[in-house]
Amino acid sequence: xxxxxxxxxxxxxxVGKAIADRDKKVIQKVAKDQVAAGAGMLDVNTGPYEKxxxxxxxxxxxxxxxxxxxxxxxxxxxxxxxxEGLKLVKKKAxxxxxxxxxxxLNTIVPLAKKYNAFxxxxxxxxKGIPRDKNERTEHAVTIITKCQEIGFNLSDLxxxxxxxxVNVAQAQGIEVLEAIKEFKLxxxxxxxxxxxxxxxxxxxxxxPLINRTYLVMAITNGLTxxxxxxxxxxxxxxxxxxxxxxxxxxxxxxxxDSYRKR
Amino acid sequence: xxxxxxxxxxxxxxVGKAIADRDKKVIQKVAKDQVAAGAGMLDVNTGPYEKxxxxxxxxxxxxxxxxxxxxxxxxxxxxxxxxEGLKLVKKKAxxxxxxxxxxxLNTIVPLAKKYNAFxxxxxxxxKGIPRDKNERTEHAVTIITKCQEIGFNLSDLxxxxxxxxVNVAQAQGIEVLEAIKEFKLxxxxxxxxxxxxxxxxxxxxxxPLINRTYLVMAITNGLTxxxxxxxxxxxxxxxxxxxxxxxxxxxxxxxxDSYRKR
Numbered sequence: 001x002x003x004x005x006x007x008x009x010x011x012x013x014x015v016g017k018a019i020a021d022r023d024k025k026v027i028q029k030v031a032k033d034q035v036a037a038g039a040g041m042l043d044v045n046t047g048p049y050e051k052x053x054x055x056x057x058x059x060x061x062x063x064x065x066x067x068x069x070x071x072x073x074x075x076x077x078x079x080x081x082x083x084e085g086l087k088l089v090k091k092k093a094x095x096x097x098x099x100x101x102x103x104x105l106n107t108i109v110p111l112a113k114k115y116n117a118f119x120x121x122x123x124x125x126x127k128g129i130p131r132d133k134n135e136r137t138e139h140a141v142t143i144i145t146k147c148q149e150i151g152f153n154l155s156d157l158x159x160x161x162x163x164x165x166v167n168v169a170q171a172q173g174i175e176v177l178e179a180i181k182e183f184k185l186x187x188x189x190x191x192x193x194x195x196x197x198x199x200x201x202x203x204x205x206x207x208p209l210i211n212r213t214y215l216v217m218a219i220t221n222g223l224t225x226x227x228x229x230x231x232x233x234x235x236x237x238x239x240x241x242x243x244x245x246x247x248x249x250x251x252x253x254x255x256x257d258s259y260r261k262r
Numbered sequence: 263x264x265x266x267x268x269x270x271x272x273x274x275x276x277v278g279k280a281i282a283d284r285d286k287k288v289i290q291k292v293a294k295d296q297v298a299a300g301a302g303m304l305d306v307n308t309g310p311y312e313k314x315x316x317x318x319x320x321x322x323x324x325x326x327x328x329x330x331x332x333x334x335x336x337x338x339x340x341x342x343x344x345x346e347g348l349k350l351v352k353k354k355a356x357x358x359x360x361x362x363x364x365x366x367l368n369t370i371v372p373l374a375k376k377y378n379a380f381x382x383x384x385x386x387x388x389k390g391i392p393r394d395k396n397e398r399t400e401h402a403v404t405i406i407t408k409c410q411e412i413g414f415n416l417s418d419l420x421x422x423x424x425x426x427x428v429n430v431a432q433a434q435g436i437e438v439l440e441a442i443k444e445f446k447l448x449x450x451x452x453x454x455x456x457x458x459x460x461x462x463x464x465x466x467x468x469x470p471l472i473n474r475t476y477l478v479m480a481i482t483n484g485l486t487x488x489x490x491x492x493x494x495x496x497x498x499x500x501x502x503x504x505x506x507x508x509x510x511x512x513x514x515x516x517x518x519d520s521y522r523k524r
Binding site: 166167170171173174177200204205206209210213214216217219220221237238241242244245246247250251253254255256 | 429462471476483506508509
């Protein structure tokens with residue numbers, strides 16, 4: 001499973017401050033720590049308070065690439081902010097994100113295609129959050145169809161079934177798990193899937209436990225990638241052990257260390 | 263999910279000694295501790311070294327029932343040892359176990375029927391351990407068919423897909439997970455399923471992590487019951503959280519405590 005480190009996000013206080021101050025040291029440490037912990041990609045989000053998000057995205061991409069060469073997921077609601085990052089990336093990046101809204105698809109899919117990037121497609125539209133597995137699947141079909149129309153390679157698409165907090169939308173947890181399975185049937189080869197994992201535990205008092213339990217459940221159903229906190233060691237252990245059981249890595253007594261040393 | 267406490271088993275040194283010495287105090291403590299931790303049933307196994315297993319089973323059932331009224335899973339390869347327990351149980355017991363072997367089925371299924379007990383059917387026969395999901399399903403069909411012939415209520419049957427250690431039979435982990443899903447399609451209402459959870463981690467150096475990861479994976483696929491260690495708090499947390507996410511218990515901030523206080 002692809003671990004996309006979530007920590008370079010202006011929403012987090014220390015990172016937000018570092019972005020505002022253009023303090024390279026803080027960002028580079030968060031980047032290196034996440035890669036050392038097993039992240040195969042880093043999400044990059046300037047956060048909601050940045051006054052010049054295009055400049056911040058440019059600075060972040062440059063700053064991160066000075067210390068690591070893992071690919072970046074450029075995370076913004078604004079196409080021009082994402083493009084600022086796409087111009088600079090050294091590795092094949094991920095565009096985070098499009099959704100099933102026609103206008104959004106018409107902007108973001110061509111952008112991802114132009115820069116030969118991976119693309120996250122959120123299975124929602126401007127009417128809001130999907131109510132069940134079926135609505136998620138309908139949105140997934142809309143996204144896939146648009147990608148085909150535009151000639152965007154479906155093997156570069158990651159469908160996101162939209163994880164919601166278990167404390168306010170408890171019935172949605174299983175709908176998302178079912179959607180992950182369902183999406184795999186939509187085309188061949190099966191579409192990839194990604195979740196914003198931490199959403200499941202938002203507002204709860206046992207966040208790490210809920211996060212790692214949900215991650216194992218999603219991996220069991222075939223999840224391909226997760227935007228998550230790689231510095232949560234127990235969470236990473238759960239991911240590594242799930243993949244071991246699914247026979248994706250060969251067992252050895254020190255399988256946790258072996259995975260991390262890769 | 264039904265948690266069947268695994269700790270009253272002569273295989274464990276302290277328990278084996280207590281059985282040999284007919285030391286009630288030790289057994290009663292293990293029984294009470296497991297129930298307090300959330301076990302809804304207790305497995306009772308005299309262990310491999312007991313010279314008089316019938317007497318030991320009788321003594322164990324009496325000893326345990328003095329301190330708790332949770333139902334018991336009478337665990338022995340010998341029908342007469344199981345029957346000794348069945349004669350004494352106050353609650354509907356579980357017979358652990360039959361398998362798909364003709365002779366075994368002809369002995370154990372009628373025994374479970376006679377005493378109106380639940381029954382575990384191991385999906386293996388005397389030729390040995392199943393090699394994949396399909397062999398497990400074939401054995402499951404054999405067991406189901408025999409239960410129907412004998413008039414044993416299928417809703418009292420728990421199919422066991424035979425968990426094997428991940429360090430020696432790594433490919434089997436996923437076969438068992440798939441079998442749990444497959445078994446559900448064999449009849450309507452779907453057959454129940456049970457696993458001997460600790461087998462997955464036998465001989466590994468990270469037993470609790472592997473156990474709890476596998477349990478979450480199995481619950482995701484619809485597992486109904488597990489023979490496991492309820493005193494492993496993280497394991498119980500994983501089980502409780504999985505069921506929360508599957509919307510089987512209502513969320514509250516103290517959902518772990520609430521579950522345990524039930």
